[in-house]
Amino acid sequence: MESIKKHFTLSDKLILESGQKFGPITLAYETYGALNGDRNNAILIAHALSGDSHAAGISKTDDSVGWWNSMIGPNKAFDTNKYFIICSNVLGGCAGSTGPSSINPLNEKPYTLSFPLISIGDMVNAQICLIDHLKIDKLLSVVGGSMGGMQVLEWFRKYPNRIHSAIPVATTMKHSPQQIAFNEVARQAIMTDPNWNNGDYYQNSSPLKGLAVARMIGHITYMSDKSMAKKFGRQKKIAKKDAKFTADFEVEGYLHYRGDSFVKRFDANSFLYITKAMDNFDLIATDATAEAFTGTQPKVLVISFKSDWLYPTYQSKEMVKTCKLTGVSVTYCEIDSTYGHDAFLLEISEQTHLISHFLKNVYKKIDKPL
Amino acid sequence: MESIKKHFTLSDKLILESGQKFGPITLAYETYGALNGDRNNAILIAHALSGDSHAAGISKTDDSVGWWNSMIGPNKAFDTNKYFIICSNVLGGCAGSTGPSSINPLNEKPYTLSFPLISIGDMVNAQICLIDHLKIDKLLSVVGGSMGGMQVLEWFRKYPNRIHSAIPVATTMKHSPQQIAFNEVARQAIMTDPNWNNGDYYQNSSPLKGLAVARMIGHITYMSDKSMAKKFGRQKKIAKKDAKFTADFEVEGYLHYRGDSFVKRFDANSFLYITKAMDNFDLIATDATAEAFTGTQPKVLVISFKSDWLYPTYQSKEMVKTCKLTGVSVTYCEIDSTYGHDAFLLEISEQTHLISHFLKNVYKKIDKPL
Structure with a gap:
C-alpha cells in the first residue's frame, strides 16, 4: 500500500x-x-x-x-x-x-x-x-x-x-503529576540546551542534545521493567578502551540510538508545545x-x-x-x-x-x- | 545532638x-x-x-x-x-x-x-x-x-x-536495565551540558543545569505515582504572565526546587562516578x-x-x-x-x-x- x-x-x-x-x-x-x-x-x-x-x-x-x-x-x-x-x-x-x-x-x-x-x-x-x-x-x-x-x-x-x-x-x-513530571524534565532537558536559545534556533544549530535526552526519558517510560529485562538484561556492549562513562550496557546503547534517531525527524519546539498541551488536558x-x-x-x-x-x-x-x-x-x-x-x-x-x-x-x- | x-x-x-x-x-x-x-x-x-x-x-x-x-x-x-x-x-x-x-x-x-x-x-x-x-x-x-x-x-x-x-x-x-536506564539518562543530562567540558570544569562554570535535570529525573523515581498525586495533584502555581513553558504545576515547581538545591551541594563528576558504580554492581x-x-x-x-x-x-x-x-x-x-x-x-x-x-x-x- x-x-x-x-x-x-x-x-x-x-x-x-x-x-x-x-x-x-x-x-x-x-x-x-x-x-x-x-x-x-x-x-x-x-x-x-x-x-x-x-x-x-x-x-x-x-x-x-x-x-x-x-x-x-x-x-x-x-x-x-x-x-x-x-x-x-x-x-x-x-x-x-x-x-x-x-x-x-x-x-x-x-x-x-x-x-x-x-x-x-x-x-x-x-x-x-x-x-x-x-x-x-x-x-x-x-x-x-x-x-x-x-x-x-x-x-x-x-x-x-x-x-x-x-x-x-x-x-x-x-495527566497525573507523575506524567506531568516526566514531561517537565524532558522539556527542561531541551530548554537547558544552550542551542535552544529561547526557541530561536532555526537559523543555527538546533538543541539536538537536549532533545535526545528528552526522548531517552520518554523511551524509559514507554517500556516496562519486564520488557527491558527481557530485551536487554544486563548485556554489555563492547566498551571503548579507556573511555569513561560511555554506553557500556545494551540498554544504554538502545536509548542513545533512539535519542539520536528522534532528533533527525522532530522539532524541539514542537515537543514543548505538544507536551504542554497534554499536561494541560483535563x-x-x-x-x-x-x-x-x-x-x-x-x-x-x-x-x-x-x-x-x-x-x-x-x-x-x-x-x-x-x-x-x-x-x-x-x-x-x-x-x-x-x-x-x-x-x-x-x-x-x-x-x-x-x-x-x-x-x-x-x-x-x-x-x-x- | x-x-x-x-x-x-x-x-x-x-x-x-x-x-x-x-x-x-x-x-x-x-x-x-x-x-x-x-x-x-x-x-x-x-x-x-x-x-x-x-x-x-x-x-x-x-x-x-x-x-x-x-x-x-x-x-x-x-x-x-x-x-x-x-x-x-x-x-x-x-x-x-x-x-x-x-x-x-x-x-x-x-x-x-x-x-x-x-x-x-x-x-x-x-x-x-x-x-x-x-x-x-x-x-x-x-x-x-x-x-x-x-x-x-x-x-x-x-x-x-x-x-x-x-x-x-x-x-x-x-540494577535492572530500567534502573541503569534512569542513571544513564541522568548522566547524559550532565554530559551534554557544555559546561561539563569533559569533566574539566572546576576552574570555570559547573554543569549546573545538566546536574539539576539529572536530579529532577531522580526525584520522579524516588516518589510514587500515589505520593505525587497526594502531595501535588494537578495544583497550579501562579503562572507568570506571557511566559511560555514555565513551571505551571506545583509538581514542576517542586522538581525545579529540588534540582536547584542539589547543585549547590553536589558535584557533577561524583554523580557520574557513583551512578556508574551502582550500575556495575552485581x-x-x-x-x-x-x-x-x-x-x-x-x-x-x-x-x-x-x-x-x-x-x-x-x-x-x-x-x-x-x-x-x-x-x-x-x-x-x-x-x-x-x-x-x-x-x-x-x-x-x-x-x-x-x-x-x-x-x-x-x-x-x-x-x-x-
Missing part, C-alpha cells in the same frame, strides 16, 4: 480555546481506503506525541512504513477494504502541519515561541475543519493511543454528534463529572495494557466508570501485555480482534450489514 | 578492584554515641547516591540536620545510648571524601576524569580501613538504603567475619548464586517498601530467596508504604520497630542482655 501526504489549509483563522484567532493553519494528512457513497465509513486516527500523519503504507516520498501499519490495511483491524481511514498531523506538530517551526506569513520567519500555546481541543477543532472539508458529516469512529486517546476523548466530549464511536487506547482523562476539569458525557450517543471501546505504568490501567478504569455513571455504552478491555506503554503499537492481534469486532458492530447499526 | 565531621586518611594506597593502586584516600565520617569497652556495639551506616557522612544530629559547621536524623539518636532505631554509630562519605563522593573534585597531590589540580572508575566494592574496602583505624574488629551491624544497601550486601559477601548482622533496605543485588555476577552467601554467619534483615518502583520489592524477595537457599538466617519485611523509594527516609516508626528489635536480638547474643 503506497501512501501520499496531502495538505489542507483551513479557509479561516481558527479561534483557539484561549480566545486568540490564529492562522493560516495547514494540516498534513494521509488517507487509506475509499470513502463510500454514503460517506459513512470514515475513521479518524489520532496520533501520539511523536507520531505524524503517516500512519500506514509505504511513503511515496521516503519509503518509510507508517507507525500503525500493522493495524491499518486490507483485512487488518482498520480494514481498508471496508473503511476510509484518515490520519492528520496535529496542530503544533512538525511533519507538515502548522507548528512553531512553520513560517509566519507576516514576517516570513519561523514562528518560534510566537506560536501560540495550543490545547488538545485546538488540535481537535482543526481536525473538524479537515473532516468538514472531506464532506464527512459523521465519522464511523475516532481512534488513538496515548495523546491520540486524549484527542479521542475530546471528540467524544465536544462533538458526540459527529462520531458513531470512539476508541481511546492507553490514555487518560488527565477532560472534566470543571468537576462536572456527570455533565461531561451526558447525552452522548457514541459507543466507546476503552483499551489499556496491564504493564503500562506511564498510562496505568487505573486511569482507563476511571474513564470507564465515568462512562457508566453517565449511561454511555462502554466496553473495556485490559490487555495482558508486558510491553508497557509501547503495547498499543505492538499488541496487534489482541487489538485487531477487539477493534475489528467493535467496528463491525457499530457499522452494522448504521449501514446495511457488511 | 551536635555532630562533627572528622577525616581519616588511609595509611596506604588502596588496591582497587580494577587492580589499580590509588591514593591517598581520605574519608570524611561522623560518629554518634560511644564505643563501649568491648568495642562490640558499633554500627556502620552506608549512605545512598546523594547522601554524605552527616547522617544525624545538627552539624556544628552549618546547622544542617543529618539525613537519617529521625532514625539515629537517643532512644531511636539506632539508639545512641546503646550503640556507636559511624557514617562515612563514600569514596568518589564530594562531601569530604576523596573523589573526582579532590586535589591530586601529584599536580595540585582536581582529578576530574583522571580519577579512576570505582566500584561498590572499592567503597567498602575503604570503609574497612576506617573500621580498622577505629580498632573495631567486628561491627554489630552494617545498614543502608538504596546504594547504601548495595554496600551492605558487599560487606556481607566479602567480610562476613567482620559483621554480626546486615540490614539492606530498599535495594537490589544488581553481587552474584559470576553466577555463583549458592557461593555468594555460603558459610556466612551474620543475620540479615531485609526491608522493602510496597510502592517503591525504583527498587521494587521483587528485588528484595530475590535477595531473601538467595539467603534462604544458602542457609543464611534472614528476616524479611515489606512495609506497606505509599512513599515510593523515599520511604526508607520517611517510614520511621515501622522501620524503628523492626530495626531496634532486630539489633537488640543480635546484640543480646554477643553481649550481656541490654
Whole structure:
C-alpha cells in the first residue's frame, strides 16, 4: 500500500480555546481506503506525541512504513477494504502541519515561541475543519493511543454528534503529576540546551542534545521493567578502551540510538508545545463529572495494557466508570501485555480482534450489514 | 545532638578492584554515641547516591540536620545510648571524601576524569580501613538504603567475619536495565551540558543545569505515582504572565526546587562516578548464586517498601530467596508504604520497630542482655 501526504489549509483563522484567532493553519494528512457513497465509513486516527500523519503504507516520498501499519490495511483491524481511514498531523506538530517551526506569513520567519500555546481541543477543532472539508458529516469512529486517546476523548466530549464511536487506547482523562513530571524534565532537558536559545534556533544549530535526552526519558517510560529485562538484561556492549562513562550496557546503547534517531525527524519546539498541551488536558476539569458525557450517543471501546505504568490501567478504569455513571455504552478491555506503554503499537492481534469486532458492530447499526 | 565531621586518611594506597593502586584516600565520617569497652556495639551506616557522612544530629559547621536524623539518636532505631554509630562519605563522593573534585597531590589540580572508575566494592574496602583505624574488629551491624544497601550486601559477601548482622533496605543485588536506564539518562543530562567540558570544569562554570535535570529525573523515581498525586495533584502555581513553558504545576515547581538545591551541594563528576558504580554492581555476577552467601554467619534483615518502583520489592524477595537457599538466617519485611523509594527516609516508626528489635536480638547474643 503506497501512501501520499496531502495538505489542507483551513479557509479561516481558527479561534483557539484561549480566545486568540490564529492562522493560516495547514494540516498534513494521509488517507487509506475509499470513502463510500454514503460517506459513512470514515475513521479518524489520532496520533501520539511523536507520531505524524503517516500512519500506514509505504511513503511515496521516503519509503518509510507508517507507525500503525500493522493495524491499518486490507483485512487488518482498520480494514481498508471496508473503511476510509484518515490520519492528520496535529496542530503544533512538525511533519507538515502548522507548528512553531512553520513560517509566519507576516514576517516570513519561523514562528518560534510566537506560536501560540495550543490545547488538545485546538488540535481537535482543526481536525473538524479537515473532516468538514472531506464532506464527512459523521465519522464511523475516532481512534488513538496515548495523546491520540486524549484527542479521542475530546471528540467524544465536544462533538458526540459527529462520531458513531470512539476508541481511546492507553490514555487518560488527565495527566497525573507523575506524567506531568516526566514531561517537565524532558522539556527542561531541551530548554537547558544552550542551542535552544529561547526557541530561536532555526537559523543555527538546533538543541539536538537536549532533545535526545528528552526522548531517552520518554523511551524509559514507554517500556516496562519486564520488557527491558527481557530485551536487554544486563548485556554489555563492547566498551571503548579507556573511555569513561560511555554506553557500556545494551540498554544504554538502545536509548542513545533512539535519542539520536528522534532528533533527525522532530522539532524541539514542537515537543514543548505538544507536551504542554497534554499536561494541560483535563477532560472534566470543571468537576462536572456527570455533565461531561451526558447525552452522548457514541459507543466507546476503552483499551489499556496491564504493564503500562506511564498510562496505568487505573486511569482507563476511571474513564470507564465515568462512562457508566453517565449511561454511555462502554466496553473495556485490559490487555495482558508486558510491553508497557509501547503495547498499543505492538499488541496487534489482541487489538485487531477487539477493534475489528467493535467496528463491525457499530457499522452494522448504521449501514446495511457488511 | 551536635555532630562533627572528622577525616581519616588511609595509611596506604588502596588496591582497587580494577587492580589499580590509588591514593591517598581520605574519608570524611561522623560518629554518634560511644564505643563501649568491648568495642562490640558499633554500627556502620552506608549512605545512598546523594547522601554524605552527616547522617544525624545538627552539624556544628552549618546547622544542617543529618539525613537519617529521625532514625539515629537517643532512644531511636539506632539508639545512641546503646550503640556507636559511624557514617562515612563514600569514596568518589564530594562531601569530604576523596573523589573526582579532590586535589591530586601529584599536580595540585582536581582529578576530574583522571580519577579512576570505582566500584561498590572499592567503597567498602575503604570503609574497612576506617573500621580498622577505629580498632573495631567486628561491627554489630552494617545498614543502608538504596546504594547504601548495595554496600551492605558487599560487606556481607566479602567480610562476613567482620559483621554480626546486615540490614539492606530498599535495594537490589544488581540494577535492572530500567534502573541503569534512569542513571544513564541522568548522566547524559550532565554530559551534554557544555559546561561539563569533559569533566574539566572546576576552574570555570559547573554543569549546573545538566546536574539539576539529572536530579529532577531522580526525584520522579524516588516518589510514587500515589505520593505525587497526594502531595501535588494537578495544583497550579501562579503562572507568570506571557511566559511560555514555565513551571505551571506545583509538581514542576517542586522538581525545579529540588534540582536547584542539589547543585549547590553536589558535584557533577561524583554523580557520574557513583551512578556508574551502582550500575556495575552485581553481587552474584559470576553466577555463583549458592557461593555468594555460603558459610556466612551474620543475620540479615531485609526491608522493602510496597510502592517503591525504583527498587521494587521483587528485588528484595530475590535477595531473601538467595539467603534462604544458602542457609543464611534472614528476616524479611515489606512495609506497606505509599512513599515510593523515599520511604526508607520517611517510614520511621515501622522501620524503628523492626530495626531496634532486630539489633537488640543480635546484640543480646554477643553481649550481656541490654
